[in-house]
Amino acid sequence: MTEPGQGQEPERAGSRAERLRNWWRPEGTWRRGIVLAVLAVLLGIVMLLHSRIPNDVGNLGSLLETFLPWFGLCLPLLLIAAVLRRSATALIALVLPVFAWVSLFAGQITDKAGAGGNLTVISHNVDADNPDPAGTSRDIVASGADVVALEELTSAALPKYRDGLAKAYPYHTVQGTVGLWSKHPMSDPQPVDIKLGWTRAMRAVVTYHGQPFAVYVAHLPSVRVKLDAGFTANQRDASAKALGETIAADPAKKVFLLGDLNGTMNDRSLAPVTSQMRSAQGAAGDGFGFSWPASFPMARIDHIMVKGVEPVKAWVLQPTGSDHRPVAASVKL
Structure with missing residues (x-):
């Protein structure tokens, strides 16, 4: 005869010990979900070593860097899968990509805005196919910005922008398809050669209460993602190099770059520019500041960069008639 419950405790303890001893078996807690663990480790490696991914084939490195913040969406998916699979291995492996994403982007998701700014600037790719240039002009005037840079201007739409902005911005210049409007005196406007054969960049000097600063407006060549060629960005990269060399040689102590660079701050190919200037969004923005496409922004390819001045606040404005949002x-x- 055996008393009720007698011998049950050792059996449970033995079962636990057996499970720990046989963790390598396919049905074990640790071995379960090995595929999820491998995926998590690979994701972490890609994020940590993104700068090592070569651009030799289809500019793959630049393509990944353009959408790198979105890799974070994989983290909750892997977490849910690991929990459902009851895999301790997958949960532990998930630590690596979480660490990688936090290291890269945690500083961008907080509000870093300060106080004390005395000059506001806007950059906006107004879109050559904008159906309402007059409405876009009204939106810009309503922002109250001191200096406004517009890209992708067309000969047909330019008169409407001039008329719509004339009262609020008495000083302006247009060079090719880019233009600059200012409430403060402007001088020495000139085109900047970015190796395209036509003008899509310019420089001018704006003087704010006796303080002059150089303003560059640029619209770098577009990039495309093609199945047969990958991320076609060679022309943009050459223009970025030319623009970076021009800015580096500029004698001005205070420099602004406003424009559509068709690339993000993470994209290594924009290093000739980004390595010498500070992103206003990165320094004083709230969140990632995605600006394109306007209907559902997925990347920040429209930039305000500075050298020799202190960014205090950066933000993205509401959509206008363009496929880009103003920054x-x-x-x-």
């Missing part, structure tokens, strides 16, 4: 920044001169 704005307040700085302290």
